[in-house]
Amino acid sequence: MRSTVVAATESDGFAVRFCIMLVTIFVGCVALVGYAVLSWPAERAAIEQQMAQEIEQEDVDVCTRIGAIAGAGRTTCAAELALVRRQHEDRLARYLRW
Numbered sequence: 001m002r003s004t005v006v007a008a009t010e011s012d013g014f015a016v017r018f019c020i021m022l023v024t025i026f027v028g029c030v031a032l033v034g035y036a037v038l039s040w041p042a043e044r045a046a047i048e049q050q051m052a053q054e055i056e057q058e059d060v061d062v063c064t065r066i067g068a069i070a071g072a073g074r075t076t077c078a079a080e081l082a083l084v085r086r087q088h089e090d091r092l093a094r095y096l097r098w
Contacts, residue, residue, distance in 0.1 A: 055085075 063069075063077035 059078045059081050060074075062081060063074050066077065068074050068077035
C-alpha cells in the first residue's frame, strides 16, 4: 500500500513541475512578443532615419563626383537620383509580383 502512495506522489510532483515549466515558457513567449510589438514602431523609425541619412550621403557623394557641387545643381542632381531610385523600386516591384 505504501509503494502505491509514494509512486502517486512522485508522479504528481513531475506533473506539477512540468506544468510550471510550461507556464514559464508561455509567459516568456508572451513577454517576448509583447516587447517586440511595443518596440517595433521605435525600431522602424530609427531604421527609416538611418536609411534617409544614408541616401542623403549617397546623393552628396554622387552629385559631387559629377560636379553638381552646390545650389540648384545639387538640388537637381538629388531630384534626379530620387527619380532613378523610385524607378528602380517600381521595376523590382513589377518583377517580384509575378
